[in-house]
Structure formats: structure tokens, C-alpha cells
Amino acid sequence: MVYPATLEQDGDYILVRFPDIPEAMTQGQTLEEAFDMAEEVLGLCLEDQKNFPEPSPVQDIRKKFPNKEVALIGLDLAAYRRKYHSKSIRKNVTIPEWIANMAEEDNINFSQTLTEALKEKLCV
Known part of the structure; x- marks a missing residue:
């Protein structure tokens, strides 16, 4: 699965939000940490769902949030479940x-x- 996320600098942190999944938001002090946290929060929000929200086209997200960076965040849900629920x-x-x-x-x-x-x- 791949979803567009918005990124914006907020003081010492980079805030990450998923417009298609409003409850999925996180932050990181570095870009690498922000991307890692984004994948984790995406998995947390989607792991128990049967029907997944349709990802918006990147160009639509850029138009809606012109002052934010947009990145695609991928999630391998099977790998996420293995990593966080492997007991x-x-x-x-x-x-x-x-x-x-x-x-x-x-x-x-x-x-x-x-x-x-x-x-x-x-x-x-």
C-alpha cells in the first residue's frame, strides 16, 4: 500500500500527516525518523481494517496543501504485522x-x- 503524506517543519520536528487517514499523524526530529514513524503509524491505523481508504492522487494533495511537502509512504502490511505482532x-x-x-x-x-x-x- 502507498499513501500520500504531507510533511512540514514545526520547530525541531517534522510533522507527518496522511490526508486520506486523518487519525494517522506523527513526527520525527529528522527526515529519516519522520519517514520511519510515518510507516509505523500508517501500519497502526490500517492493521485491523478489511477495507482500506483509496489513496488520493499526489497532485490532488499538492493542490489541497500547497505549503507542505508531499511524499508517498509505502507499507507492507504483512511485514508490519510480522514486526509488531510476532509473538x-x-x-x-x-x-x-x-x-x-x-x-x-x-x-x-x-x-x-x-x-x-x-x-x-x-x-x-
């Missing part, structure tokens, strides 16, 4: 006994196999 949690599952027996005989790690299958199913 493992316990889940109880029910599987047929014969499959469980075969898997145990082959020393298959159930947690690893379930994780791999879910990632494949979810295309992440």
Missing part, C-alpha cells in the same frame, strides 16, 4: 487421530506445520 500464542486444535498418529511417527512439529499452512492459506 506466538497458544491455540488448541482438533485433528483426526490417525493424522495425529502419522505426524507424531514422522516427528512433525504441529505448531510449525500449522503456522506454515496458515501463512500459505493467507498468502503471507
Whole structure:
């Protein structure tokens, strides 16, 4: 996902706002920090959504905010979730006994196999 953001100097900080996602705003002391924080706040605001706002064209944002710099901020939501929500949690599952027996005989790690299958199913 890529969204346009506005950047403006405010004292010692660079303020970053996403016009298409009003709740997404942050700041950084350097341009690099501002971009890092922008990606993080974008992920935080979008991580639980099913339907994402349509990004505005950059030229529309420049017209609407002529006194601000405009930058495109990209977000790999799968990478964001891996980075910030990667702790493992316990889940109880029910599987047929014969499959469980075969898997145990082959020393298959159930947690690893379930994780791999879910990632494949979810295309992440």
C-alpha cells in the first residue's frame, strides 16, 4: 500500500500527516525518523481494517496543501504485522487421530506445520 503524506517543519520536528487517514499523524526530529514513524503509524491505523481508504492522487494533495511537502509512504502490511505482532500464542486444535498418529511417527512439529499452512492459506 502507498499513501500520500504531507510533511512540514514545526520547530525541531517534522510533522507527518496522511490526508486520506486523518487519525494517522506523527513526527520525527529528522527526515529519516519522520519517514520511519510515518510507516509505523500508517501500519497502526490500517492493521485491523478489511477495507482500506483509496489513496488520493499526489497532485490532488499538492493542490489541497500547497505549503507542505508531499511524499508517498509505502507499507507492507504483512511485514508490519510480522514486526509488531510476532509473538506466538497458544491455540488448541482438533485433528483426526490417525493424522495425529502419522505426524507424531514422522516427528512433525504441529505448531510449525500449522503456522506454515496458515501463512500459505493467507498468502503471507
